[in-house]
Amino acid sequence: MVAGHLEEKNGLYYCVISYYERPGKRIRKWIPTGLRVKGNKKKAEKKLLEVRSKYIIPNAANDLNTEMLFGDYLRKWLEYRKSAIAITTYHAYKTRIERKIAPYFDERKMKLGSLKAAHVQEFYIHLENEKLKPCTIKCYHELMNTALNYAVRSELILANPLRLVYRPAVRKAIEPHSCYNELELEKLFKVSEGTLLEIPILLGAFYGLRRSEIIGLKWSAVDFENNLININHTIVPVYSESSYIYVKENRTKTISSRRTLPLIDPVKGKLIKLKTIQMNNRLVCGNAYEDTEGYICVNEVGKLYTPNWLTTSFGKLLKKHGLRHIRFHDLRHSCASILLRKGVQMKYIQEWLGHSNIATTADIYSHLEVSDMIPLASTIEKAMQVPDNPESSNLLSFV
Structure with missing residues (x-):
């Protein structure tokens, strides 16, 4: 039923019907x-109720x-939101x-108008039965x-039914075994050289760095003179129709992801070497060389x-060289995990990784490995003494 209320004008009652013709334009x-x-x-x-129940919103704009x-x-x-959101978000939502x-x-x-919390809850159970991860179901929840x-x-509706829905809990913490x-990492560097x-x-x-940032x-x-590297451009795959397209944007996942970092010497040396190789490849391939935008991660023909x-x-x-399986994204977690073990403050790790807030960093990386807990065990052991009388009986008895 369309929204509406009564208004008085010149001593007469008027029914005022209200609806949105398109986002931001109220009629x-x-x-x-x-x-x-x-x-x-x-x-x-009574007349207002009758008008509201019978009023049909004009179909010209497919309201x-x-x-x-x-x-x-x-x-x-x-489609209403398309112009207001990033193209990557649009395609993700559409998919x-x-x-x-x-x-x-x-x-x-x-x-x-018939959608209830129970219907959505059943949908989430359906997704769980299809083996979707809680973090994926969370994406569906946020969209709806x-x-x-x-x-x-x-x-259009009085209340959002999702306020009564329980969504699967998302476990953010990274397990130690998922990191190198x-x-x-030294073995990985050697086999990938x-x-x-x-x-x-x-x-x-x-x-x-994330895949899209790399x-x-x-x-x-890359500023070789001042030893800086700027993370300010990404390439993100989005599924459109029946295939993937790759969206190139001068933006990052979040504002905080747009960052400038020191150029580490080992990485600098490898980049200088790669740049020389790519210049030679460009000369050999001539017009057949594909890259015209100056990307670093290209193959021999650009x-x-x-x-x-x-x-x-x-x-x-990893499989070829018998290394333990991890995802490529786990290199990011490995970086954070090593920084954390070396005593780097969480705030600095947040800025290094480009998280939007420190809570995200803390939720994901605040775990401790068993080896990290040994000093804690030693500390608590020294803090409290348990009596050990050799003359006491080996048998337990009620006090």
Whole structure:
């Protein structure tokens, strides 16, 4: 039912109907009741209810309404939001809607106005049964929550049903076994030397860079003279229609991810060597050399690495040389874990990794390995003494 209320004008009651024609544009329609204000309040309220229940929002702009399927509402809402969100966010939302949310709710003929907390809870259970991780289900939750909050603000529904839904708990802490220690990283550096993976691995391990930041790194971002490296450009894969496209942006995941870091000597030496190699490759290939934008992570003919190639090739490298399996992203966790063990303050680790706030860093990396706990055990042992009388009986007895 469309929103509306009564207004008085020139001694007469008017029904004022209110709805959104599109995001940010609210429409108000004044409909005369023909009833004078004096003595006709109840009749006017009855008339308002009748008008609201029968009023059909104009279909010229394919307006949202409570009778549309929830899946269709999400599709329309996303198109409304398209100009206000990043293209990567748009494609991520679209993929989630089309792959999981819309098929599930459309099959059940679920309308926007009929959606209840129990329906969403059952959807989450369905996702869990499909073996989706809690962090992935959280993404679906955030999408639907944002869309339904918009429905509340648009006065399509009275309240957001997701406020009553329990979503799976997301465990942020990184387990120690998912990180490489210093010796394991040294072995990794050795087996990757001279390969296309050498620079990405060094950037992941020394700087904790994300895949999108590594592949998006350009030579123009490296200041060899002042020994600085600027993280300010990313390449992100997004699923569009039936294939992946790669979005190049002069932006990072968060504002804090846009950072300038010191250029570490071992990394600097490897980058200088790679730049010389790429200059020679460019001369040999001539016009056939693909890269024209100055990216660092390209192959012999200038073809840019893709995030999926990086992930797959990294796994193959570990398997080939018998190294313990970790994800490429775990190099970032390894970097943070080593800094933490070396006594670096959490605030500095946050800035090094480019987290938006220190709470994120603390939630993920505040774990301790068993070896880290040995000094704690020694400290507590020395702080309290347990009596050890050799003459006491070996048998326990009630006091």
